[in-house]
Structures are given as structure tokens and as C-alpha cells.
Amino acid sequence: MNEKIEQAIREMGFKNFTEVQSKTIPLMLQGKNVVVRAKTGSGKTAAYAIPILELGMKSLVITPTRELTRQVASHIRDIGRYMDTKVAEVYGGMPYKTQINRVKNADIVVATPGRLLDLWSKGVIDLSSFEIVIIDEADLMFEMGFIDDIKIILAQTSNRKITGLFSATIPEEIRKVVKDFITSYEEIEACIGLANVEHKFVHVKDDWRSKVQALRENKDKGVIVFVRTRNRVAKLVRLFDNAIELRGDLPQSIRNRNIDAFREGEYDMLITTDVASRGLDIPLVEKVINFDAPQDLRTYIHRIGRTGRMGRKGEAITFILNEYWLEKEIKKISQKA
Structure with missing residues (x-):
């Protein structure tokens, strides 16, 4: 070389x-x-x-x-x-x-x-x-x-x-x-499946209040939070002082600034949608929280790819309302990893 x-x-x-x-x-x-x-x-x-x-x-x-x-x-x-x-x-x-x-x-x-x-x-x-x-x-x-x-x-x-x-x-x-x-x-x-990531599931009673409470209980530093829609991102980020948002409708300059601020550790949590976070590569993300469960396994794999990077250990927490099929699939695959 x-x-x-x-x-x-x-x-x-x-x-x-x-x-x-x-x-x-x-x-x-x-x-x-x-x-x-x-x-x-x-x-x-x-x-x-x-x-x-x-x-x-x-x-x-x-x-x-x-x-x-x-x-x-x-x-x-x-x-x-x-x-x-x-x-x-x-x-x-x-x-x-x-x-x-x-x-x-x-x-x-x-x-x-x-x-x-x-x-x-x-x-x-x-x-x-x-x-x-x-x-x-x-x-x-x-x-x-x-x-x-x-x-x-x-x-x-x-x-x-x-x-x-x-x-x-x-x-x-x-x-x-x-x-x-x-x-x-x-x-x-290479690095296929769900290795290096610990998978956890939190069962919630409703689609908002109990999820917000669960997020308060599981928040940490270096966390990416995935939410279903940009409106839910905007609503959720207002509830946490240490969080910053990433939405597709934000101007590019603000998107860049928010990503850089999270990367530099100025905020503990980045709250985002799947669309806005596509391809996002931020080192040292300790935890991924699926506030809204992904609609399919492929999306789950993309989301958790933000943690457990370069051989380090990561953690993925998914709030389960009625997506029991997803929990079952993840447990089955992670046992093989």
C-alpha cells in the first residue's frame, strides 16, 4: 500500500x-x-x-x-x-x-x-x-x-x-x-445481519404518550431516534431540550448544521425520519431508538446500521405497539448473528 x-x-x-x-x-x-x-x-x-x-x-x-x-x-x-x-x-x-x-x-x-x-x-x-x-x-x-x-x-x-x-x-x-x-x-x-447490536423491545400502550414516556426512560447520549413522519419529528423534538431534528423539508444549510452539531456532541439525540436519514453515517452512535417501528425488516437493518459500527457494540430499542411480527423476526435473525 x-x-x-x-x-x-x-x-x-x-x-x-x-x-x-x-x-x-x-x-x-x-x-x-x-x-x-x-x-x-x-x-x-x-x-x-x-x-x-x-x-x-x-x-x-x-x-x-x-x-x-x-x-x-x-x-x-x-x-x-x-x-x-x-x-x-x-x-x-x-x-x-x-x-x-x-x-x-x-x-x-x-x-x-x-x-x-x-x-x-x-x-x-x-x-x-x-x-x-x-x-x-x-x-x-x-x-x-x-x-x-x-x-x-x-x-x-x-x-x-x-x-x-x-x-x-x-x-x-x-x-x-x-x-x-x-x-x-x-x-x-460482510457484516451481514444484526451482529454487534443488542436488540431490545419496549411494549407500549398507545401511539404517542407511552412512547414519549418510554423515550424519556431510554434517552442517552449519542442516540438517533427514528419517527414515522416529519410532523411527528417536529412535535417530538419540542419535548426534549437536548434533541435536534432532521427532516426532509428543512433547508439544506440547516440540515448540514444540525447533523454537524449532533456529530460534535452538542446534542444528545437526533430525531429523524427514514427519508431524511438515508445514507446518514455518523460515528460513535451508541444507541438507535425506533420510536415508531419500521414497516419492514430491510428498513430495520438500515436503521440499526447507524450503531454497532466498525466492530463496536451498539444498542437498538424498538417501541412495539402491535408490530409483534417484527419483534419475532428480529429475535430469530439476531440469534443467528
């Missing part, structure tokens, strides 16, 4: 590679395509960032949300801090002129699909120039309606030498994209 990368990751606190890193990095360095099933917090960003920086090829990383775009770009810059590598992020909500100037000489572009295709359609970005293409959080891309955009991007980057697709789950729709656009690949499974 490049000495400059080794120095950077040592300073970042890397001691040993995680499972996804040890499985993915050698294959990508050999020039192989990879399809990786790994949860948020498994170290997957470094799993593709290190080979990208080591190989020195022009690279494109596609992410589903603005927040994740910022986080991934920042992480790549950290790993490449001693290298002369230019990283540019591209997402909606930023002035066109700023992004155009950034991508002109960038070695690595981290982008959301919509703004990337917007700049491509204007002739600002030549998609055929990218040699490595990474699709991060692929299942979230599908859920957010970006799958057709991903197909266009993969079609326009047909000259690429290495493709990596990373996803917490790989549903049939993603399998079809892989089959259509990635000719041969190595499939990797």
Missing part, C-alpha cells in the same frame, strides 16, 4: 481492516468488479476509497443523498490527505458555478445521481472519462427512485475498468441492474 495512505489511515485510528475492507480491497486492486453486501458502519467507504486512491484512476462515486455525498467526499479526502488528489462533491442545493469549477480538474467525483446527470446533460462532465465507478447504498437508490438514473450512468460509463456496487441488501431489482451492466464480478458478503 502507498506509504501516504498508510500514514493517513494510521492517523485516522485504523488498526486492523474490517471484514468488508479485507475482502474488498485486494480484489479491487487486482482490477476486479465487486458486488458487496455490507451494512452502513461496516467500513465500506474505506473499502473502495483505498483502492481508488492506490490505483490513481479517475473515479466516480454515486451516493443517494446530499449528506452521504458530503460524508464520503470528506472520508476520501482524509484517507488521501497526503496525496495530490482532488475530490469534488456534486449534489443539488449548491450553486452550479461552484460545482462546475470543482469538477473541472477533479480526480474523484462524489455525486448524487440527479445533479450528476444534470451537469452531464449540460456538457460539464464527461461520464465516459471515468475508469472506476462505485454505486454506494444501491438499495436506497432504488427506494428513492434513482434506479433509471443509475442505468443511464452505467450505460454512459461503459469505458470503466472497475465497477463496485455496495448495498446493505440486494433485492431482485438491484440484481437485474448488476446482470445488465456488470459483466463479471466477485460477490462479497
